[in-house]
Amino acid sequence: MKAIIIDDERLARKELTSLLQTHSEIEIVAEATNADEALELIDQHQPDLIFLDIQMPEKSGFDLLAELDRTPLVVFTTAYDQYAIKAFEVNAFDYLLKPIETDRLARVVQKLLDEHKKSTIHAGEPQQKLSHTDQVFVKDGEKCWFVRLDKVRMFESDGNYIKVYFDSVRPMIHKSLNALDEKLDPKAFFRASRKHIINLSWVEKIEPWFNGGLMVELKGGDKVEVSRRQASKFKERMSL
Template sequence: MNALLIDDSRLARTELRHLLRAFSEVTVVGEARHAAEARQQIAALRPDVLFLDIHMPGETGFELLASLEGPAPRVIFTTAYDQYALQAFEVNALDYLLKPVSETRLAAALAKIRPLAAAAGAPAAEPEPALPTLAAHDQVFVKDGERCWFVRLADIRLFEISGSATRVYFEQHRPLIPRSLQQLEARLDPKVFFRANRQQIINLHWVAGIAPWFSNTLKISLREGPDVEVSRSQSGLFRELLSL
């Protein structure tokens, strides 16, 4: 698997590159010192996995991930701070390594990638028939543990990643369903449901207000909450789609 090291510390990149030499299946194809450089490297090198620092000049590692368009590489965070672990797993990070990175923890993180890499190299299975797109007036069955609902899509204001599942916001309920945002986005009407960022899809009919936010992004307020920050790339798309 091809790896890209993203860290503003040259010493940290050098130490990690040295550790990775013990793992023959990993090839370090490049290094980046900050988010802008990383975006160029990702586009040019198409790495399978990012070893990503969180605190960097300009943009954080989280902001870098939110700005990427299309499927992002697998991510293993490498940081000196432990308080961002929950946020890291909310963006589907494979692992969260505290500096100084030990060879034992690095081996455990790489062990999580091997099955994914093997699956990616396996012969493609016959594609399943595409499910039809759901309209806003359609009703869907939602089950969370022992509780069940039959709810109209029009009444769902937000889908939000929560760990390995997706949280569904409607009325006062917040059930979790075992679906990814990619699976949901493929069946939702794009005229009604908009992918605001890597973690959230909003129902445009529930938008109560829009405000400019940091770095030319947008902040959207939904009726009955919550507020949603639109990523930089999606903010541009939002303006383009909904402007006269």
């Protein structure tokens, strides 16, 4: 597994690197001291895993994750219990409290290896579109979530923001629907209209609608109008 350590403290990076030397399955390909540096290194190396300090100057670990299109496995590293608790609130893979204990690290590494074997995400393919198996990080104010895209039933444009529909929540992210549409796999997601992108695996019912359009009902009850312009493409995609 390729990994990047992201921590503004040199001694913390050195300590973790030293501890990981006994775990040959994990290869440290780079180290970053801040979020901006980490963004470049993640884009360059496409790691399977990042060890991420939560509290860093200027941008936190959560801020960094919010800027990534595709999120690798994440293990938070922190010296504070309060951040560890928040890490679990955002459904992180796991966390390590500083100073890191060797036994605790060994357990986390074993979990990582088990998860990596199950994963269908292939590293080293930066041009690959975001599909159902990819994980993204959603940050809305102080609330954060890791979400697999197969859980997202719909994206809805709301001004300069996008509303993300998954589970029972609808957090807002500061992105444009056009930019998101370019990154999503068209086999998995469909641009229904100027305001909506839907997850095709969530489609439950399709009905004719006004002016040659369609009304699509998703599992769970959400309804989305497919514009007349997009209706023929949708029928072709769904083999209607």
